[in-house]
Amino acid sequence: MADRPLSPHLSVYRMHRYTVLTSITNRFTGVVLSAGLIVLVYWLMAAAGGAKAYARALGVLSSGLFQAIFLLLLAAFSYHLFAGIRHLIWDSGRGLERRQSQRSAWLLGIASLLLFAGLAWWACLHWAIAGAGGPQ
Amino acid sequence: MTKSSGSMSSAAQPRPGRGGEARQGPGNLRSPLGRAIGAGCAKQGVQHWWTQRLSAVALVPLAIWFAVSMLSLPSHDYSTVSAWMAQGWTSVFLILFVLSAAWHSQLGVRVVVEDYVHDSGTKSLALALVTFFHVVVAVAGVFAILKVAFGGAA
Numbered sequence: 001m002a003d004r005p006l007s008p009h010l011s012v013y014r015m016h017r018y019t020v021l022t023s024i025t026n027r028f029t030g031v032v033l034s035a036g037l038i039v040l041v042y043w044l045m046a047a048a049g050g051a052k053a054y055a056r057a058l059g060v061l062s063s064g065l066f067q068a069i070f071l072l073l074l075a076a077f078s079y080h081l082f083a084g085i086r087h088l089i090w091d092s093g094r095g096l097e098r099r100q101s102q103r104s105a106w107l108l109g110i111a112s113l114l115l116f117a118g119l120a121w122w123a124c125l126h127w128a129i130a131g132a133g134g135p136q
Numbered sequence: 137m138t139k140s141s142g143s144m145s146s147a148a149q150p151r152p153g154r155g156g157e158a159r160q161g162p163g164n165l166r167s168p169l170g171r172a173i174g175a176g177c178a179k180q181g182v183q184h185w186w187t188q189r190l191s192a193v194a195l196v197p198l199a200i201w202f203a204v205s206m207l208s209l210p211s212h213d214y215s216t217v218s219a220w221m222a223q224g225w226t227s228v229f230l231i232l233f234v235l236s237a238a239w240h241s242q243l244g245v246r247v248v249v250e251d252y253v254h255d256s257g258t259k260s261l262a263l264a265l266v267t268f269f270h271v272v273v274a275v276a277g278v279f280a281i282l283k284v285a286f287g288g289a290a
Contacts, residue, residue, distance in 0.1 A: 031248060034241040037273045040234070041280070047218055048280035054214040061212075077203060084192050091189060122207045130211070 018105045026083040029076035036073045039066075067127060071120055078116035082108050184243060191240035198233040218284050227285040234277035242270040 039061075046057030060066065086104050089095050095104055164171075205226075209216060220226055245266050253259040 027244075027248060030241070030244045033237075034245050037237060037241060037270075040237075041273050041276045044230075044234075044277050044280035044284075047214070047221060048283040051214045054217070058212060058214075074203070077199065081196065081199065085196065088189065088192060119203065119207070126207060 018102060022083065022086075022105050022108060025079060026087075029080040029083070032072065032076040033080055036069075036076070039069065039073070062127075062130065067123075070123060074119045074123060075116045078119060079108075079112040082112045082115070184247075188240065188243045191236045191243070194232070194236045195240055198229060198236060201229060202233050221281060221284045222287065227281055230281045231278050234281065235274055238270045238274040238277070241273075242266060245270075 043057065043061060046054045049057075086095075086108055089104075095101060170176075205220070209220060221230065246263060249259060249262045249266060253262050
């Protein structure tokens with residue numbers, strides 16, 4: 001197409017690493033969660049298909065591959081949740097100064113890591129119980 | 137300027153209302169070519185921005201609720217999940233979650249495509265696929281929840 005710079009005009013900004021990193025990670029995790037909608041609908045449609053169809057889908061969803069996918073989705077959710085809240089705070093006109101935004105970038109990283117650790121631990125507990133033949 | 141360029145610019149006159157008049161007349165800084173092409177503000181950005189924020193605000197409690205529910209269900213077998221899904225408020229919140237997630241996702245992925253896909257044909261095709269995908273997600277999700285809620289699968 002055109003021989004001129006096109007959106008998102010990445011080269012015209014003087015960017016600090018944390019702004020690039022937090023912004024692109026928010027985008028990336030959002031796209032990951034969008035892909036996760038496929039899993040959500042697959043699971044819901046399986047439940048609508050009755051006990052047999054659901055049992056088949058649960059076999060797929062309990063596989064190691066899907067446990068890894070769920071961990072990825074939990075990580076994406078943990079980040080996108082806090083990054084989104086950060087954006088909502090910015091939209092109210094607060095926290096836009098450079099020092100504040102640097103601090104909230106750190107907070108975002110720490111909070112999302114902590115949330116992910118908690119959720120992942122919880123999920124692994126679930127899988128451990130199911131794997132030990134507990135309530136399937 | 138010849139007559140033909142005059143008629144070109146008149147074809148791209150801003151619509152009346154919403155301050156469109158202010159951009160006509162001698163104070164107009166747009167070139168005749170710019171006016172003829174007519175590209176610029178589509179006056180739809182606020183809608184996108186606002187509904188993205190609305191769906192974000194809705195998703196904060198809904199997504200947390202969904203994640204916590206998934207992790208605190210005693211098991212994920214059919215009887216447990218379908219009994220949980222069929223409870224009145226669970227069905228309602230699940231439907232709200234699916235709809236706001238599909239809407240928020242559609243708005244976000246649309247911007248990603250608009251930013252990174254530059255070829256206009258590929259972009260149109262990708263945007264159409266993004267729309268279809270999210271409509272399917274929303275319709276299938278709501279259908280499935282209602283089917284379980286009304287016991288059609290039993």
